[in-house]
Amino acid sequence: MPTVDLLISGGTVVTSSGRRRADVAVRDGRIVAVGRLEADATRLVDAGGLLVLPGGVDSHVHLMDPGSTEREDFPTGTRAAAAAGVTTIVEHSHGAPVRTVAELDAKVSYLTGRSNVDFALAAHAWPAEPGKVAGAVADLWRAGVGFFKVFTCTTHGIPGHGGAALRRHLRATADVGAVSLVHCEDESLTEDAEALLRADGRDDGGLLPEWRDRDAEVVAATVTAVLARRSGARVTVAHVSHPEVAEYLAAERRRGARIWAETCPQYLLLREDEVVEHGNFRKFTPPARARSDADEAAQWRLLREGVLTHVSSDHAPATREQKTGSIWDVHFGLPGIDTTLPALLDAVARQHLAYEDVARLYAEAPARVYGLWPRKGGIAPGFDADLALVDPDAEWQLRDESVLSKAGWTPYHGRRVTGRAIRTYLRGRLVAQDGRPADDRAGRFVPGPGRACP
Ligand SMILES: [Zn+2]
Known part of the structure; x- marks a missing residue:
């Protein structure tokens, strides 16, 4: 040789x-x-x-650059990624959403020389009038976006998609073979809960699981999965927080839906009641759901069995100062890029996973879902x-x-x-x-x- x-x-x-x-x-x-x-x-x-593992492929990362660089930027976030063993990220930030090809091109130019790891970039889907969605989706997909981020509920200032807008978006993506990452919480349920909690004068950490409850996630994930199957669109349901959602998505996969179930360490390691003690430092949504060791073990089992299909960090950092204030006002989100691969490696020591699962869940599977395979996510000639x-x-x-x-x-x-x-x-x-x-x-x-x- x-x-x-x-x-x-x-x-x-x-x-x-x-x-x-x-x-x-x-x-x-x-x-x-x-x-x-x-x-x-x-x-x-x-x-x-x-x-020797494939470098991590973290497909759901917010580095806030451009957008909210007081929270994170590409140099800091990608240094953290590299140190943890992550070599590719798929990034999108809500503070500066990419909605046009010009915005994508500008972001790529801006980030050249700012990243310590390779990066793909996602676009944000925006509810639009009939007839306007398909063109924007096709243009962005052909320009090289990694996926379309879709909200079913208005969050982080990004407008939510109701059923009609979601169906329109998914049909447009099906036409060009694009993939979407859908944040699933039903807006009418979260709005109703919020109104009641505010009327009660609540501002304690314990309100979070009531505000963003299981019903809201299950309802939105169900609707998303049905529309994905019926449109033929490729969809990842973001940050699946508990087994009922994962099992429903697996049932839709058996019916032919091209749908994946992403989860994150916070749905494997953190407990629902921690928010009572830690308040804003556990404000992320959907919130942690596990109530017992058995709940945690159930999530790990679903990962092992491929019902939950891959892991991301959903890295959405804020400093301690930025996490200080009313729980209604501070940012949603947790830092996670430093700790996701360590958490998965430790899960092997704790006998929840095998190293082969780690390679699959945090490298190969996300690389395949987002079309980075066979260049990223594996160890073989040509990668x-x-x-x-x-x-x-x-x-x-x-x-x-x-x-x-x-x-x-x-x-x-x-x-x-x-x-x-x-x-x-x-x-x-x-x-x-x-x-x-x-x-x-x-x-x-x-x-x-x-x-x-x-
Ligand atoms: Zn996110």
């Missing part, structure tokens, strides 16, 4: 289909061979005792050399002080975890080591699959 740029030797390569001792050879940023290799390498890395070298035995503690996001805190502060990415490679470049990101803003825009369409 001719000289390669990088040879990662002696590690255990993990993909969704299994694990084996193998070397990984990289040339010009791509994997050229995987196996027992005899090659001269410019750089040789001994991965003995380490796992970008995006790799996380993981020490499976590293025991460490998640701490506020270690969070690289501008948020500067984590809901998992104090949690002891096992397993850590100790080296992260982006297209063969070492972009983080031992939790410390390199200052290397080599991240590139990765256009969505629609751009290849004629």
Whole structure:
């Protein structure tokens, strides 16, 4: 074999289909061979005792740049991603939504040189008059957006889609093969609950699960799934918070719907009643639902079985100061890009998942859903050399002080975890080591699959 740029030797390569001792050879940023290799390498890395996983693909991330850079920006958010072992994100920010091809192009130019990992960008769907939706969807998809973000309820200043607007949007996406990420909470139910809670003078943390209750999520997810099936549109239901939603979506998949169920660590690790003590620091929606170890185990089982199809962080950071005030007024959202891969690796130590599941749920599956496969999310010749070298035995503690996001805190502060990415490679470049990101803003825009369409 001719000289390669990088040879990662002696590690255990993990993909969704299994694990084996193998070397990984990289040339010009791509994997050229995987196996027992005899090659001269410019750089040789001994991965003995380490796992070689595909770099994380986090498909639901808000880096607020441009838009709300007092909360996060691309340099800080993508340094945190690289340190955690994440090499590709699909980003969208509600403060500066992308609604036109010109806005997409401007955002791509602005972000060039601002990202430490590769990034795709999503557009926001906007409820519009009949006849206006299809053209905008087709133009944006062909310009290379990663997906369309859709709200069923007005949230973060983005207007919600009622049934008619949602159906119009999904039909337009079905026509061009585009995929949507739908935030599912029924607006009439959340509005009604809000009015009652405000009339009662409530402003305690405990109001959150009443305001954003299970019914609101189930109703919106059900409607979305039915319209997805009947339109043929490809849809991910965002941040599925509990098993009833996941199981309903799986039933619609069996009926032919092209629908996926994303979840996030906060629906695996946090408890519904934490918001009473932690208030604004647990204000995200849908809120945490688990009430017991059994509830938590049920969510992990659904992930293992593929009923919940993939994991994202839904990283939506705010600093401690920005989280201070009335629970009605502070931002929704949690920081998560620092902690999602650590949480999944730790779930292996806790026997909820296998490493193969981690490779599937946080790399391969989202790469496939969003058309990044077979360039991102796998370890085989032809893929970008995006790799996380993981020490499976590293025991460490998640701490506020270690969070690289501008948020500067984590809901998992104090949690002891096992397993850590100790080296992260982006297209063969070492972009983080031992939790410390390199200052290397080599991240590139990765256009969505629609751009290849004629
Ligand atoms: Zn989100």
